[in-house]
Amino acid sequence: MTMPSAPKIIRSVRELRAWSRAQRLEHRRIALVPTMGALHDGHLALIDIAQQHCERTVVSIFVNPTQFNESADFASYPRTFDVDAAQCQRREVDVIFAPTAEEMYPNGSRTTIRVGPIATRWEGEHRPGHFDGVATIVAKLFLACEPDVAVFGTKDFQQLAVIRQVALDLNLPADIVGVPTIREPDGLAMSSRNVRLSNDQRQAACTIFRAMNEAQHLLTDTSQSIEDIRQHVVNEIEMSGGVIDYVAIVDPVTLEPIEDFSEAQMLVAATFGTVRLIDNLRLRRDPSPTFGVR
Numbered sequence: 001m002t003m004p005s006a007p008k009i010i011r012s013v014r015e016l017r018a019w020s021r022a023q024r025l026e027h028r029r030i031a032l033v034p035t036m037g038a039l040h041d042g043h044l045a046l047i048d049i050a051q052q053h054c055e056r057t058v059v060s061i062f063v064n065p066t067q068f069n070e071s072a073d074f075a076s077y078p079r080t081f082d083v084d085a086a087q088c089q090r091r092e093v094d095v096i097f098a099p100t101a102e103e104m105y106p107n108g109s110r111t112t113i114r115v116g117p118i119a120t121r122w123e124g125e126h127r128p129g130h131f132d133g134v135a136t137i138v139a140k141l142f143l144a145c146e147p148d149v150a151v152f153g154t155k156d157f158q159q160l161a162v163i164r165q166v167a168l169d170l171n172l173p174a175d176i177v178g179v180p181t182i183r184e185p186d187g188l189a190m191s192s193r194n195v196r197l198s199n200d201q202r203q204a205a206c207t208i209f210r211a212m213n214e215a216q217h218l219l220t221d222t223s224q225s226i227e228d229i230r231q232h233v234v235n236e237i238e239m240s241g242g243v244i245d246y247v248a249i250v251d252p253v254t255l256e257p258i259e260d261f262s263e264a265q266m267l268v269a270a271t272f273g274t275v276r277l278i279d280n281l282r283l284r285r286d287p288s289p290t291f292g293v294r
Helices: 013-025 041-053 071-076 081-090 130-145 157-169 192-196 199-205 207-221 226-239
Strands: 008-010 030-035 056-061 095-097 149-153 175-179 243-250 263-272 275-284
Touching: 008 013, 013 030, 013 056, 013 095, 013 130, 030 041, 030 130, 041 056, 041 149, 041 175, 056 081, 056 130, 081 095, 095 130, 130 157, 149 157, 157 175, 157 263, 192 275, 199 207, 199 263, 199 275, 207 226, 207 263, 207 275, 226 243, 226 263
Parallel strands: 008 095, 030 056, 030 149, 056 095, 149 175
Antiparallel strands: 243 263, 263 275
């Protein structure tokens, strides 16, 4: 079996923009999959969806310094470019955009995007400035690539909501596509952080998904209050050894806490050992047969 051609590796904004505009002259639509590398099956699912939408696919690999709160976390983030490039080649990605920090921030980080209230709760409270960094780099990537479609995972649900808000507020032309969370067979949401879990911690971390699904059953099968259901998830995770940052039931668009709803999003952040994990699940008063996938 012949190996697909290697993706074109582009490292400058100018070159990526020129490539993108050349594709557009040929009436080819472009999909962008922004990543920080350390690609896993969740990322590959995003690439597959991107290729369903467009004729050309760009995967960006850039560990963005402005979205890290701790310099140690930035320094220790896994960088596996050669492995990532091989996976992109197998997926027949057209371009890997792999700029340096100096390329993306030629004058340092002087200009940033302030997102507003949607970025100040939950992750925003625990990671001040994080979503300003996310919003800024996504806007920069959009300006460099000029994609027709940009594809993101729903595991980082608040991030996706922030990006949708930024695209709306700034009139960014790309269509934002959210892809349901890809999970390991044991239910753990795929993440580059999972490899840092010990066997016991990983087993404990699976409590997150189990407890969220129990919340859905409690919502439809009992008369318990929303706070009782939320507290059930807190208790289950804490009993498994997790340290809770938050468990919230929120409006899927505004991310404000709600109690009266037909659909809501449950957001969870918890730490097992030294590994902080986030996850989420769509809750429905009248669940569809596919609830629990997101």
